[in-house]
Amino acid sequence: MRDMALTNSRNCKKRRLGLLIVCEDAGQALVELALTMPLLVLLLIGSAELGRLAYYAIEVSNAARAGVAYGAQNHVTASDLPGMRTAAQNDAGNIALATTTATNSCACSSAYTATSACITTFSCSGTNRIIEYVQVKTTATVAPMFKYPGVSKTYTLNGQAVMRVGQ
Numbered sequence: 001m002r003d004m005a006l007t008n009s010r011n012c013k014k015r016r017l018g019l020l021i022v023c024e025d026a027g028q029a030l031v032e033l034a035l036t037m038p039l040l041v042l043l044l045i046g047s048a049e050l051g052r053l054a055y056y057a058i059e060v061s062n063a064a065r066a067g068v069a070y071g072a073q074n075h076v077t078a079s080d081l082p083g084m085r086t087a088a089q090n091d092a093g094n095i096a097l098a099t100t101t102a103t104n105s106c107a108c109s110s111a112y113t114a115t116s117a118c119i120t121t122f123s124c125s126g127t128n129r130i131i132e133y134v135q136v137k138t139t140a141t142v143a144p145m146f147k148y149p150g151v152s153k154t155y156t157l158n159g160q161a162v163m164r165v166g167q
Contacts, residue, residue: 049144057157059095060140064159066091067102067136072163078104078134079118088136098156099139104165107131132165 067088071078084102105117108124109131124130138159147153 045146049146052145053142053155053157056095056140056142057159059092060097060138060157061159061161063088063092063095063097063100064136064138064161067100067138068134068161068163071102071104071134071136072165074166075132078132078165084134084136088138092138092140095140095142097138098141099137101137102134103136104132104134107133133162134165135160135162 067084070087071080071084077083081102081104085100088100088102089097106122107130108128110124110126110128118132122130136159140157142155142157143153144151144155
């Protein structure tokens with residue numbers, strides 16, 4: 001009697017199989033799940049891939065920032081270009097940086113936009129001071145976890161940081 005009440009409350013067509021009463025539309029939810037599951041899995045994989053690429057992009061940018069932070073400590077570390085590249089690579093951790101470029105440049109306090117290489121003969125006229133900058137550019141190539149048709153097989157991520165050297 002209880003089974004009859006349950007099947008009647010579901011408004012389904014009843015079919016009797018021996019002692020069991022089975023609803024003919026009982027598999028509808030399973031069919032709907034089977035039809036939507038590929039889309040849900042695709043969305044889940046896509047969001048995981050996007051999160052992974054965002055993580056790598058942040059790490060590449062942070063590596064450039066770490067290299068600049070090392071070089072901007074003083075004038076001695078500003079000329080230590082291999083040290084800036086090493087600091088950037090050490091900060092990248094498990095990400096292999098494809099290229100790391102470190103440069104330093106000088107400008108006069110009156111013209112911040114006109115920079116040139118810092119050499120021992122660089123000087124500024126009048127009361128202008130020499131302002132030294134360091135810059136680190138990092139690049140990493142990342143392959144996606146899965147291969148998608150029509151989508152690039154690798155992504156190139158770039159990081160760049162510029163900082164004024166402490167006086």
